[in-house]
Amino acid sequence: MNRFCADLCSGFSGTGKSWKVIPFGGERIGDPxxxxxxxxxxxxxxxxxxxxxxxxxxxxxxxxxxxVRGPGVSEVKMLSDWLPSLSGTKGDTEVYIIRGSEPGGNxxxxxxxxxxxxxxxxxxVLMIENVSSLAGTVYIIPxxxxxxxxxxxxMEGAPxxxxxxxxxGSRRTFRFGSRRTNPVSQWPDPTIYNHPTGSTLGGSxxxxxxxxxxxxxDGIITERVAAAxxxxxxxxxxxxxxxxxxxxxxxxxxxxxxxHQEAAELAIMTQMMLEMEGVDIRLEESPPSLRxxxxxxxxxxxxxxxxxxxxxxxxxxxxxxKTTEELVTxxxxxxYLQASKDGKLFAPYDxxxxxxxxxxxxxxxxxxxxxxxxxxxxxxxxxxxxDVPAYNAILSDxxxxxLKPVS
Amino acid sequence: xxxxxxxxxxxxxxxxxxxxxxxxxxxGSSTATVLTTGAIAYPVLKSLGLSKRRAGSIxxxxxxxxxxxxxxNLPAMIIGQGVDMPYIGFTTPLLFVTFPIAIITTLIIGxxxxxxxxxxxxxxxxxxxxxxxxxxxxxxxxxxILMVLENVSWGFSLGLPLIFMISAxxxxxxxxxxxxxxxxxxAIQNALxxxxxxxxxxxxxxxxxxxxxRGLIVGYLNSLPQGALLLGIALGIPAFGAVSSYGSxxxxxxxxxxxxxxxxxxxxxxxxxLLAGLGDMVPPTALAGIFAAHVVGEKNYFKxxxxxxxxxxxxxxxxxxxIVWATQIGRFVNSVFFYPVLIGAFAIVAxxxxxxxxxxxxxx
Ligand SMILES: [Zn+2]
Numbered sequence: 001m002n003r004f005c006a007d008l009c010s011g012f013s014g015t016g017k018s019w020k021v022i023p024f025g026g027e028r029i030g031d032p033x034x035x036x037x038x039x040x041x042x043x044x045x046x047x048x049x050x051x052x053x054x055x056x057x058x059x060x061x062x063x064x065x066x067x068v069r070g071p072g073v074s075e076v077k078m079l080s081d082w083l084p085s086l087s088g089t090k091g092d093t094e095v096y097i098i099r100g101s102e103p104g105g106n107x108x109x110x111x112x113x114x115x116x117x118x119x120x121x122x123x124x125v126l127m128i129e130n131v132s133s134l135a136g137t138v139y140i141i142p143x144x145x146x147x148x149x150x151x152x153x154x155m156e157g158a159p160x161x162x163x164x165x166x167x168x169g170s171r172r173t174f175r176f177g178s179r180r181t182n183p184v185s186q187w188p189d190p191t192i193y194n195h196p197t198g199s200t201l202g203g204s205x206x207x208x209x210x211x212x213x214x215x216x217x218d219g220i221i222t223e224r225v226a227a228a229x230x231x232x233x234x235x236x237x238x239x240x241x242x243x244x245x246x247x248x249x250x251x252x253x254x255x256x257x258x259x260h261q262e263a264a265e266l267a268i269m270t271q272m273m274l275e276m277e278g279v280d281i282r283l284e285e286s287p288p289s290l291r292x293x294x295x296x297x298x299x300x301x302x303x304x305x306x307x308x309x310x311x312x313x314x315x316x317x318x319x320x321x322k323t324t325e326e327l328v329t330x331x332x333x334x335x336y337l338q339a340s341k342d343g344k345l346f347a348p349y350d351x352x353x354x355x356x357x358x359x360x361x362x363x364x365x366x367x368x369x370x371x372x373x374x375x376x377x378x379x380x381x382x383x384x385x386x387d388v389p390a391y392n393a394i395l396s397d398x399x400x401x402x403l404k405p406v407s
Numbered sequence: 408x409x410x411x412x413x414x415x416x417x418x419x420x421x422x423x424x425x426x427x428x429x430x431x432x433x434x435g436s437s438t439a440t441v442l443t444t445g446a447i448a449y450p451v452l453k454s455l456g457l458s459k460r461r462a463g464s465i466x467x468x469x470x471x472x473x474x475x476x477x478x479x480n481l482p483a484m485i486i487g488q489g490v491d492m493p494y495i496g497f498t499t500p501l502l503f504v505t506f507p508i509a510i511i512t513t514l515i516i517g518x519x520x521x522x523x524x525x526x527x528x529x530x531x532x533x534x535x536x537x538x539x540x541x542x543x544x545x546x547x548x549x550x551x552i553l554m555v556l557e558n559v560s561w562g563f564s565l566g567l568p569l570i571f572m573i574s575a576x577x578x579x580x581x582x583x584x585x586x587x588x589x590x591x592x593x594a595i596q597n598a599l600x601x602x603x604x605x606x607x608x609x610x611x612x613x614x615x616x617x618x619x620x621r622g623l624i625v626g627y628l629n630s631l632p633q634g635a636l637l638l639g640i641a642l643g644i645p646a647f648g649a650v651s652s653y654g655s656x657x658x659x660x661x662x663x664x665x666x667x668x669x670x671x672x673x674x675x676x677x678x679x680x681l682l683a684g685l686g687d688m689v690p691p692t693a694l695a696g697i698f699a700a701h702v703v704g705e706k707n708y709f710k711x712x713x714x715x716x717x718x719x720x721x722x723x724x725x726x727x728x729x730i731v732w733a734t735q736i737g738r739f740v741n742s743v744f745f746y747p748v749l750i751g752a753f754a755i756v757a758x759x760x761x762x763x764x765x766x767x768x769x770x771x
Contacts, residue, residue: 155609155654157617188566191435192479192558200494202484250665253491289493318489318662319626321619335619335626342630344666 061160062150065173067094067125067142068404072132072387074099079141082235083217083228090185091221093146095232096128097139098385104136105239105374105381108232108304109367110294112143113210113243115177116153118162118328119311119359120244122174126364126389126402136383139232144243145209147185147221149177157323158315164329164356166400176315176328181207185221199291210243213297226297233302239381240266240374243294243308244363248317249336249354254346256282257366258308260299267307269373270366277391279365280348305374309366311359312347319344329356361394413524415764416455417514418757420521423448423455424469424513428505431473434554435481437652437687437695440470443547446702454529456522459705464715465516467699468722469509471684475677476505479558482656482680489661492672499740500677502749508725510756512718523768542581550574604691608650621658629662636666641727644679645719648686649693656683667730671737678729681722688712688719 069076075097080087111124124142131138143149152158163171186207193206196216205211207222215226233241247254259267267283274281286295286308299306314320314336315328321335332353340349347354368388375382389402412419427448431440445466452462474480477498484494553570556563565573579587615621628639640663647655660679667675687695693712700708729736739745 155612155616157613157615157621188568190557190564190566191481191554192484194559200484202481202488204485205488250662251490252665252668287491287493289495290491291493318658319622319629321622321626323617323619333622335622338626338630344629 057160058151061152061175061177064143064146064149065175066406067096068129068406069096070098070129070131070404072098072130073128079146079225079228079232082231083224085217086221086224086228089221089224090147090150090182091145091225091228093141093143095139095141097137098128098131098133099137100133100135100384102135102382102384104133105378105383106236107136107138107371107374107383108229108236108238108241109138109140110144110229110241110243111141112149112177113145113294114179114208114245115143115145115149115175116156116158116179116316117244117246117313118174118176118315119246119313119356119363120309122356122360122399123244123363123367125174126360126394126399127367129404130389130402131385131387134384134386136381137236138383138385139236139238141229144229145177145181145222145225147181147225148179148207148209149175150184151178151182152176153178153180159323159325159328162325162328164399164403166403166405168405170405172400172403172406176325179208180204181209181222183207195291197291199289201292205292208292210245210294211292213292213294214301230298230301233298233304238302238304239378240370240383241294241298241304241306242367242370243306244367245308245310246313246316246359247310248319249312249314249345249347249349250317250319250339252346253284253310254282254312255280255362256284256310258284258286258295258310260286260295260306262299263305263307266305266370266373266377269377270307270370273369273373274366277365277369279362279369279391281362281366307370309363311362312345312349312354313359314349314354331355331359357394357399360399361389361391364389364394365391413526413529414768415761416521416523416767417518417763418760419451419524420455420465420517421510421513421756421760423451424465424472424509425506427466427469428473428476428509430551431470432476433479433558434551435474435479435558436554437467437470437474437684438698439550439554440473441466441695441698441702443551444473445470445699446547447544449703450529450533451524452517453703454524454532455517455520457517457520459703460710460714461516461520463696463699463703463705463711464718465513466702467688467695467711468512468516468715468718470695470699471687471722472505472509474687475501475681475684476509477501480677480680482652482660482683483676485653485656486660486664486676486679486683489657490664490668490672492676496673496741497677499745500674500737501680503674503736503740503745504677504681504726504729506749507752508722512721515717515721516714518763521767523764545581546574546578549577601692601694601697605651608692612650612654625659625662628659629666636663637727637730640679640730641682641723644682645685645689645723648683649689649691650686651692652683652686655686656680667733670730670733674733674737674740675730678726678733681726681729685719685722685726688715 073096077095078092080092086092112121124140128140159176161173163173165171189203189206191203193201193203209222212222212226214230216223217227257267271281271283295306295308314331314333319335319339320333330353339345371383427444430444487494628643631639644655644659647659664676696712697708700711
């Protein structure tokens with residue numbers, strides 16, 4: 001009957017036995033017609049139920065959890081305001097603008113470039129909900145790859161949501177998204193992704209926003225999101241860009257400032273000042289051959305100074321054990337502990353794990369110190385923020401203390 | 408070409424191996440290789456006197472070497488992405504880990520079995536086929552051309568599903584006439600088996616990742632001392648490749664590359680990609696083996712799998728040794744001597760093969 005299927009199954013058993021396949025509309029002699037109809041209806045019903053349930057689960061991530069406008073937010077625009085063709089797509093997302101009482105420099109802060117790195121997103125949300133500007137304008141995009149927030153990476157067993165308790169007992173829920181754009185927005189991936197600069201990447205990287213820069217206005221969604229961000233940088237005369245990420249603890253570029261060569265001095269000064277506050281951070285220069293990343297392409301294609309921040313996140317690494325909401329928020333994992341004892345990690349790691357508040361505190365503090373360094377180097381383009389959550393306060397009071405309740 | 412080469416069976420056998428590899432080199436897929444150049448090469452391998460299982464195992468293994476050979480090697484790209492290593496400087500290391508081993512394993516499988524081609528018989532079998540000539544290969548050729556275009560050009564992307572559909576529609580016109588509806592039903596029926604395996608395996612990994620078993624395995628392998636780690640790599644990456652060679656590259660390839668950082672990362676990555684490619688011969692998915700069985704018309708794919716085992720293990724050992732001596736190999740493949748040595752070695756092999764063929768001819 002079905003030679004190929006028989007091949008397949010003989011592969012399993014080695015005996016050459018074939019599977020019984022009941023083709024829809026095909027004939028299988030000897031079976032009473034009625035019995036097959038019952039089988040068929042039962043089977044299709046089960047399939048239908050499974051598909052419906054998965055469908056509901058899949059689309060449950062399509063609604064944006066609210067972000068509360070903080071006292072400093074003067075305006076909320078959309079990415080499509082800088083690239084109209086993004087309007088109505090899953091790539092469109094909010095841009096929070098915090099204008100200073102005094103003129104100054106322009107700062108763009110990106111969170112959620114990789115939505116499976118929640119520390120970056122949360123740090124951006126904390127800034128939106130708390131800080132005000134005394135001088136200069138801050139543009140914050142907390143969900144840079146918005147489409148990637150609407151689904152999970154397949155076969156990674158990641159939770160869809162995680163939540164943080166507020167002092168009043170309520171909870172704020174956030175999504176744990178994917179590294180890549182939702183295939184509903186762009187499909188299929190090519191075998192090879194030829195970046196316009198001529199470098200070659202595996203096909204799936206075409207849906208990775210942090211390989212799509214500088215982007216193309218008439219490209220696919222991910223490229224258009226990158227192009228829209230480039231438009232902000234150019235049209236709003238952004239002086240400084242900071243892109244917030246997290247990385248697996250076994251990855252060498254960890255707890256680090258990755259800087260475009262032009263931002264070298266700024267990065268070094270930031271590292272020194274952080275050191276004085278007791279925050280250890282590594283410096284990594286953006287490799288010229290690694291294309292499509294924010295620190296490389298925004299740096300090369302605009303006048304802005306660009307840095308990217310990494311902090312260790314065990315819920316994203318390959319050595320992690322049970323993948324749960326707790327792992328995302330506490331970062332406690334026994335396999336990472338073992339790997340740390342074996343000296344295989346590039347970040348300090350002990351029984352206390354690597355909790356989300358520590359990761360966010362590192363990011364928020366690094367951004368604050370980055371701006372301090374900026375103001376020292378470029379006093380004519382000051383970016384002065386007030387009410388930036390303090391490192392120790394985030395650690396002792398928790399993230400909930402800096403998140404506004406949602407009514 | 409065959410006119411001159413039909414009396415040089417061993418030489419022709421190695422040439423056919425290279426020919427099969429071409430599709431893999433440019434598409435980066437062992438499956439596509441087996442189904443295209445593999446299918447085209449099969450009649451020649453058969454006329455050389457190889458049994459279905461031997462021909463099938465040469466096609467399957469060459470498909471894997473082709474997929475790993477430069478310029479396009481997806482497992483290497485995926486492993487490199489995990490450590491932000493650009494896909495640059497891989498040509499010579501990938502040549503090093505594929506072509507010599509392809510020659511050796513092909514000879515192991517086939518050298519004692521091949522005999523000069525009986526041209527008359529070959530022509531007869533070609534004539535007895537229902538559709539003749541170039542047209543029958545047109546869908547495959549179009550498929551390869553579209554896949555290559557997709558790989559080399561900026562912005563041109565039809566996507567594999569559409570490419571396969573276009574090729575299938577061409578086959579409707581160029582091939583033997585048939586009932587399209589019935590063929591489509593059969594095709595879907597045939598695909599269901601492999602689809603259910605892939606979906607089942609995907610669900611399996613999802614659950615294993617969620618409950619921490621994946622971390623247990625990766626963590627355990629990674630905590631082994633150097634010697635045991637090499638063994639863990641040699642067995643672990645192909646075994647996990649049973650699930651998917653790409654998945655294996657990402658889940659195991661990346662931490663293993665990190666474990667060996669500092670010798671010659673590109674050579675280690677190339678060797679790891681070869682091990683990941685071997686995953687395409689590991690059941691239950693064993694895509695290269697299953698499709699090769701399909702191409703040669705062998706009902707029981709397990710037979711092809713068995714006769715590929717020597718080649719499989721030699722490749723595994725070779726890849727592991729490449730990791731051990733990555734620093735030295737790295738120095739060699741990056742030196743000016745590499746291409747002269749490679750070409751010289753090929754020339755010597757060619758002479759030896761022709762001598763073997765001369766002896767075969769005189770015996771015959
Ligand atoms: Zn990231």
